[in-house]
Amino acid sequence: MCPKLRSTDSSAKSILKPGAQIVVDTLIEQGVETMFGYLGGVVLPLFDKLYDAPINFIIPRHEQGGCHMADGYARASGKVGVVVATSGPGACNLVTGLATAMMDSVPLVAITGQVRTDLIGNDAFQEADTTGITRPVTKYNCIVKDVKDLARTIREAFYIASTGRPGPVLVDIPVDIELEKCSSDGSKEMNLPGYKVQTKGHARQISMAAKAINESECPVLYVGGGVVISDASEELRKFALKANLPVTMTLLGLGCYDQSRAESLDMLGMHGSAYANYAVQECDLLIAVGARFDDRVTGNVKTFAPKAKIVHIDIDPASISKNVRADIPVVGDAKIILSELVKEVEHRDRKEWFKKIAEWKKKYPFRYDNNSTTIKPQYVIEEICRQTNGDAIVTTGVGQNQMWTAQFYKFKRARQFISSGGLGTMGYGLPAAIGAQIAMPGQVVVDIDGDHSFNMTMTELSTAVEHKLPIKVCILNNGFMGMVRQWQELFYNKRYSKSYLANPDYATVARAMGAAGITVEKKADVAKAVKAMLAEKMPCVVDFKVEREENVWPIVPAGKSIHEMNGLDILESLA
Amino acid sequence: MKHIISALVENKPGVLAHVAGMFAARAFNIDSLAVGRTEDPDLSRMTIVVVGDDRVVEQVRKQLAKIIPVVKVQDFVDQPVVARDLMLIVISAAPEKRAEILSLIDVFKGKVVDIGQKFVMVEVSGPEAKIDAFINMCRPYGIKSVARTGTIAMPRQFKAEDNEA
Ligand SMILES: Cc1ncc(C[n+]2csc(CCOP(=O)(O)OP(=O)(O)O)c2C)c(N)n1
Ligand SMILES: [Mg+2]
Numbered sequence: 001m002c003p004k005l006r007s008t009d010s011s012a013k014s015i016l017k018p019g020a021q022i023v024v025d026t027l028i029e030q031g032v033e034t035m036f037g038y039l040g041g042v043v044l045p046l047f048d049k050l051y052d053a054p055i056n057f058i059i060p061r062h063e064q065g066g067c068h069m070a071d072g073y074a075r076a077s078g079k080v081g082v083v084v085a086t087s088g089p090g091a092c093n094l095v096t097g098l099a100t101a102m103m104d105s106v107p108l109v110a111i112t113g114q115v116r117t118d119l120i121g122n123d124a125f126q127e128a129d130t131t132g133i134t135r136p137v138t139k140y141n142c143i144v145k146d147v148k149d150l151a152r153t154i155r156e157a158f159y160i161a162s163t164g165r166p167g168p169v170l171v172d173i174p175v176d177i178e179l180e181k182c183s184s185d186g187s188k189e190m191n192l193p194g195y196k197v198q199t200k201g202h203a204r205q206i207s208m209a210a211k212a213i214n215e216s217e218c219p220v221l222y223v224g225g226g227v228v229i230s231d232a233s234e235e236l237r238k239f240a241l242k243a244n245l246p247v248t249m250t251l252l253g254l255g256c257y258d259q260s261r262a263e264s265l266d267m268l269g270m271h272g273s274a275y276a277n278y279a280v281q282e283c284d285l286l287i288a289v290g291a292r293f294d295d296r297v298t299g300n301v302k303t304f305a306p307k308a309k310i311v312h313i314d315i316d317p318a319s320i321s322k323n324v325r326a327d328i329p330v331v332g333d334a335k336i337i338l339s340e341l342v343k344e345v346e347h348r349d350r351k352e353w354f355k356k357i358a359e360w361k362k363k364y365p366f367r368y369d370n371n372s373t374t375i376k377p378q379y380v381i382e383e384i385c386r387q388t389n390g391d392a393i394v395t396t397g398v399g400q401n402q403m404w405t406a407q408f409y410k411f412k413r414a415r416q417f418i419s420s421g422g423l424g425t426m427g428y429g430l431p432a433a434i435g436a437q438i439a440m441p442g443q444v445v446v447d448i449d450g451d452h453s454f455n456m457t458m459t460e461l462s463t464a465v466e467h468k469l470p471i472k473v474c475i476l477n478n479g480f481m482g483m484v485r486q487w488q489e490l491f492y493n494k495r496y497s498k499s500y501l502a503n504p505d506y507a508t509v510a511r512a513m514g515a516a517g518i519t520v521e522k523k524a525d526v527a528k529a530v531k532a533m534l535a536e537k538m539p540c541v542v543d544f545k546v547e548r549e550e551n552v553w554p555i556v557p558a559g560k561s562i563h564e565m566n567g568l569d570i571l572e573s574l575a
Numbered sequence: 576m577k578h579i580i581s582a583l584v585e586n587k588p589g590v591l592a593h594v595a596g597m598f599a600a601r602a603f604n605i606d607s608l609a610v611g612r613t614e615d616p617d618l619s620r621m622t623i624v625v626v627g628d629d630r631v632v633e634q635v636r637k638q639l640a641k642i643i644p645v646v647k648v649q650d651f652v653d654q655p656v657v658a659r660d661l662m663l664i665v666i667s668a669a670p671e672k673r674a675e676i677l678s679l680i681d682v683f684k685g686k687v688v689d690i691g692q693k694f695v696m697v698e699v700s701g702p703e704a705k706i707d708a709f710i711n712m713c714r715p716y717g718i719k720s721v722a723r724t725g726t727i728a729m730p731r732q733f734k735a736e737d738n739e740a
Contacts, residue, residue: 135593136600140643142589160643194585194646318637321630 019147020045020178023111024053026154032082034058034073034438036066040086041126042113045178058438058467061459063090065431067097068457071106072435075418076393078231080107080162081435087113088126091172092133096425099137101168103422104252105229107161108168109154110138117145117174130172139167145174147182156190164197165316166229199315201332201340208328209287209311210344213243216285216309218353221245222268222297225252225421226290226314228414232335233257236289239338243345246357248276250291251402252421255411265357266366269297270556271403274364274571277554277562279357280305287311290334293323294422299562313337366407367574368550375523377401377476377546380530381408384446384474387530392444393436395419397429397453399483401476403552405448427456430473434460437469444472444534451477451503458509464539465514472533473541475506478548486551490566510541518542577606578632579651579658579728582621585644586612593642594621603627603635607660607725618646622727651728658728661700663688664710667717668695676716683709694719 017025023046027035034056039047050057060066063085070081081101085094091112101108115124131141140160144153150173157169213219227236233256240247240263247257248265257264268276280286286308291297298304301323312319312326313334320329330337368378381404384392390410396402396419411417418436420428433447454475464471476482481499488496507517516536520529520543533540553567584590591610598605606624613620625635632650640648651658668676673695680687680697683705689696699709703726710721 131589132592135589135596142587192643194642194644316641318634318641322634322637325630 016181016183018045018179018181019150019173020049022150022182023154024049026151027055027082028053030155030158035082035084036060036069037084038063038066038086038090040090040113042087042115042175043084045175046084046113058463060431060463063093064097065457065460065463067094068100068428068431069435070108071097071101072395072418072432073439074106074108076415076436077439078415080109080158082109084111087115087130088128091128091130095134095137098134098168098170100420100423100425100428102137102139104420105166105225106168107166109157109161110168110170112170112172114143114172114174116176120174134170138170141170141172143172144177147177147180150177152188152190156192159190160195198331199333199336201330201337205328205330206337206340207344209330210341212285212309212311212328213287214346214348217350218283219245219285219287220279220283221247221287221289222280222291223247223253223256223289224250224291227253227256227334230290230334232338233414235335235338235342239342239345242342242347244347244350246279248280250297251406251419253291254406255416256414258412259410267406269562270299271407271552271554273366274554274565274568275357275360277565278360281563283308285309285311289313289338292319298323299556299560303561364568364571367571369574372547373523374547375520375526375544377550378404378408380474380476380526380544380546381405381448383526383530384448385409387534388444388446392446393418393440395429395432395436395447397449398424398426399450399453399481400486400552401448401450401453426453429453430457431460433471434464434469437471446472446474448474448476450482451475451479452481455503461510461513461515461539469539470537471539475541475543476546477503477543478546478550479503480548506541506543515539515541521545576628577624577626579656579726580623580625580636580639581649581651581728582623582639582645583647584619584621585646586617586619587644590644594639597638597642601638603631609725609727624726651730655731656728657731658702658726659700660703660706660726661724662706663696663698663722664713665694665696665719666713667693667719669693672716679712685709
């Protein structure tokens with residue numbers, strides 16, 4: 001599939017330009033306004049051309065941070081994120097960021113410098129086999145060894161990154177190719193004979209899905225990040241309402257269905273709601289849309305949704321029947337398929353089913369001890385949600401902070417919740433918040449983070465200060481790798497082996513870096529601190545000293561079925 | 576069950592690494608892999624023999640197709656194919672055994688391609704089972720070394736045509 005591409009200047013045919021200029025011109029042609037990246041010897045020609053380019057360039061303190069920023073930028077805006085790094089160590093530092101984006105299907109284009117073509121393979125200074133190292137963590141990568149291929153390759157990178165199931169694409173460019181001159185036109189046409197994207201669903205499969213839905217007594221709609229990526233929230237809403245279906249979301253699906261509605265079952269899976277998990281285990285039809293039956297969702301896959309027929313709608317054929325066999329597969333774009341499907345579904349009452357669901361919802365809502373005198377992390381999140389009217393863009397670290405945010409912040413719209421789901425990358429929260437704030441300057445961006453997660457990338461606070469970004473960082477500081485500690489408590493006899501370390505005074509760190517810093521030790525001060533934080537114009541770090549040994553409930557222990565949750569008794573006792 | 580999968584791929588650097596890396600990363604087992612050019616200089620064909628149940632092989636097929644420079648993937652299971660291996664084998668051949676060995680080679684329609692005082696090098700091609708059988712028959716004489724291509728295959732074009740398979 002090779003669509004015609006915009007080409008900016010057809011008059012430039014005969015002008016000779018160095019590769020670096022071709023890169024910059026092609027980026028601008030692709031609509032790049034903002035990019036992230038770090039310097040080094042072999043990307044100097046490129047940075048020289050960026051000197052005069054109308055591109056907002058953000059330098060992180062570490063390439064991993066830069067990659068997460070591009071990722072947060074992409075997730076918040078729906079545009080392609082762009083990151084640049086030098087050869088060797090620079091490229092290696094991108095790996096975690098690329099893998100994070102790969103797992104969560106985030107469109108990124110990474111451009112790395114490489115040593116001179118004639119040195120490749122000689123263990124040259126700062127040489128690394130970048131395409132070899134990043135092949136498994138990118139949707140596609142390649143090295144450009146002829147300047148004539150440069151413009152086309154970069155266009156292909158944007159096209160591949162942003163279409164089908166999106167993902168990161170890396171283009172490795174040796175420094176001599178950046179310097180070599182070429183007529184800017186090069187070859188314009190993309191040449192991707194092996195890349196075909198099926199967006200329109202098969203009509204017969206759609207009809208079969210509709211028939212199954214119309215016949216179902218107790219269906220569940222299970223939606224994931226694919227709905228966010230395909231911008232299909234509105235189609236999802238219409239479809240769910242017309243067919244009268246309860247809706248549960250994966251971690252990455254949060255936001256694509258209004259959680260204040262009765263038919264919302266919130267998140268499912270390991271730390272999902274009991275009502276979502278019970279509904280999935282009881283349903284006779286599971287309609288998966290843009291979700292991939294991850295093991296954190298399915299628990300023991302052999303006993304997942306045991307009574308259900310499975311409809312699976314996804315743009316990635318390889319996701320279908322990978323973990324759970326689909327009875328009715330539909331390959332295509334969620335937005336297009338849902339708008340077809342909605343025409344064929346009928347309204348059914350399903351009174352009994354919704355009654356059962358309402359009972360589960362009433363019995364096992366997410367709860368915590370809100371009479372506690374200590375600061376409960378869940379209370380902090382509820383307060384942030386209240387004061388931001390549930391409207392903020394929220395990023396997270398990984399661990400308990402992430403799960404509590406998923407449980408207690410009630411999201412309203414897609415692209416509002418930005419979190420590393422598939423890879424679970426600690427340290428993602430702060431740089432992702434920076435990227436999101438740059439993409440959405442008018443919006444409130446809050447990073448709800450863990451202390452240990454924050455430790456991993458907190459150096460990026462100076463990036464936020466440099467660019468005067470009003471991001472809010474709320475550290476749920478339990479002094480532990482909380483999620484690890486929880487597993488040690490539950491499954492390793494409370495032997496807290498190495499799951500804590502000495503943290504700095506975060507407010508002082510923040511101030512030293514030029515940000516605002518607030519420490520909160522008393523429950524009574526939480527609301528005030530959140531208010532002060534929201535009023536801040538500069539980056540603001542709030543160190544909430546929360547209850548140290550709070551647990552996330554419910555939890556499906558590894559290997560169990562998702563109805564076998566621990567902690568339901570605790571939730572009930574808190575009623 | 577054994578499946579012969581044929582993948583038409585762009586003739587670009589890194590494609591083999593991508594395919595091999597995908598197999599390793601997803602813990603699929605490759606029985607054999609043969610790569611060669613086609614009539615089109617921009618395309619190569621990989622013939623991959625994998626063993627697995629239908630679900631595994633379905634994933635193999637889909638994951639292969641997902642690799643950007645992979646243009647087309649076919650699984651030849653359920654259709655008549657011509658499948659061939661090519662082997663070079665060096666057999667110890669003491670003078671008193673030579674006649675015996677030569678007649679064995681003849682039975683298998685092999686070809687002597689090199690010969691010395693104490694050895695013969697033989698070229699044999701055919702279905703995998705035939706190659707395996709030849710190796711077994713040679714064992715008593717002593718095998719010095721073996722090189723095999725791995726299977727290449729094509730679906731039969733004419734149903735009526737029948738050369739031993
Ligand atoms: C980069 C990385 N290393 C290790 C882990 C494993 N891990 C998952 S959660 C966690 C603890 C997180 O601690 P913290 O950020 O303080 O969050 P909490 O659970 O306390 O809210 C660890 C170590 C990970 N997810 N990512
Ligand atoms: Mg912690």
